[in-house]
Amino acid sequence: MVGTTLVEIRTHIEGLASDDGAYIVRCGRTGEQPVPVSGLRFDSRTSAHSAARATAQYRAALRRYDPQVPYYDLIVCENTCEMGSAAESEAHSVPTSWAPSTESCLDPIADRGEPKQRALVEFCRSTAAAVFEALSDDGYDDTETAIVDAYFDHAESISDPDDLCLHLLESMAMELDSRLHPEEQAAVLESAASRQSPPETTDRPVAATLSVLEESGLLGGYSQSPWSVAVQDGTRSIVAQLSAYALSPQDGRLPVLPIALELYRHQAEWQALSFRVGDVGDGWQLTLTMATEATPSGLVSARIES
Numbered sequence: 001m002v003g004t005t006l007v008e009i010r011t012h013i014e015g016l017a018s019d020d021g022a023y024i025v026r027c028g029r030t031g032e033q034p035v036p037v038s039g040l041r042f043d044s045r046t047s048a049h050s051a052a053r054a055t056a057q058y059r060a061a062l063r064r065y066d067p068q069v070p071y072y073d074l075i076v077c078e079n080t081c082e083m084g085s086a087a088e089s090e091a092h093s094v095p096t097s098w099a100p101s102t103e104s105c106l107d108p109i110a111d112r113g114e115p116k117q118r119a120l121v122e123f124c125r126s127t128a129a130a131v132f133e134a135l136s137d138d139g140y141d142d143t144e145t146a147i148v149d150a151y152f153d154h155a156e157s158i159s160d161p162d163d164l165c166l167h168l169l170e171s172m173a174m175e176l177d178s179r180l181h182p183e184e185q186a187a188v189l190e191s192a193a194s195r196q197s198p199p200e201t202t203d204r205p206v207a208a209t210l211s212v213l214e215e216s217g218l219l220g221g222y223s224q225s226p227w228s229v230a231v232q233d234g235t236r237s238i239v240a241q242l243s244a245y246a247l248s249p250q251d252g253r254l255p256v257l258p259i260a261l262e263l264y265r266h267q268a269e270w271q272a273l274s275f276r277v278g279d280v281g282d283g284w285q286l287t288l289t290m291a292t293e294a295t296p297s298g299l300v301s302a303r304i305e306s
Helices: 006-016 045-065 086-092 115-137 141-155 161-179 182-194 205-216 257-266
Strands: 023-027 074-078 221-224 236-243 253-255 271-279 284-291 301-305
Touching: 006 045, 006 115, 023 045, 045 074, 045 115, 115 141, 115 161, 115 182, 115 205, 115 257, 141 161, 161 182, 161 253, 161 257, 161 301, 182 257, 182 271, 205 221, 205 236, 205 257, 257 271, 257 284
Parallel strands: 271 301
Antiparallel strands: 023 074, 221 236, 236 284, 253 301, 271 284
């Protein structure tokens, strides 16, 4: 056991990685490098094996929150190798106690050969897992249970794993909105953000946030206005135009949980106070208000204004 949270496990794996390492961790059947070892290299077979074990632990932690997270038959091989033989996979595979050989490593998303779809699913799962961990540690057991129950209700009628991951975030946003006060929502967001890998420092937190959502496939594109400052209370506001936002309205409200969480990751001093959303036909107009100190409102879902 190298850690108890996703951030700790990922940090451990990244600490083992080397820019010019000769070894990688991949699925022995598909050749794919799953999150969180995707794109990483290691300078020895020993460190790669340690990373493979930690990867299995990381994905097992995700699976506590989303049973549909796929299993992978993790193996270690040299970076230049192609799909190995069965003998190679057996020789360098992770022990089955970490990567059960009885489970298929075929990810329904990976089978489609769509890297963007894989990125979307992994982003949704990582976001949900961070929030689940925060709820659990902060004692919001009833809210956590309500989200899981809503997830299983969706799982009974939705077969597409892409849609299921999106519904998980939608349900999570609505349950947080209905069960927690805005101050409690802010505390959960801050706690969840601290469990994710810290981003690079930026003086454009909103642009950085929306870029992450765009790269993950949760957002098709965006544009934003300059900041405006309210003289009365010193709050700052910005208006963003969003296109192809993947989350759907729920009971007249738009789930903005992943936007708020990313903002908490990218901006420590100024925190989100509220979101206002307008339906502009081909997308959404999002007005974000931030401040250094104030009472928040509407952090995880926003009422859709006409």
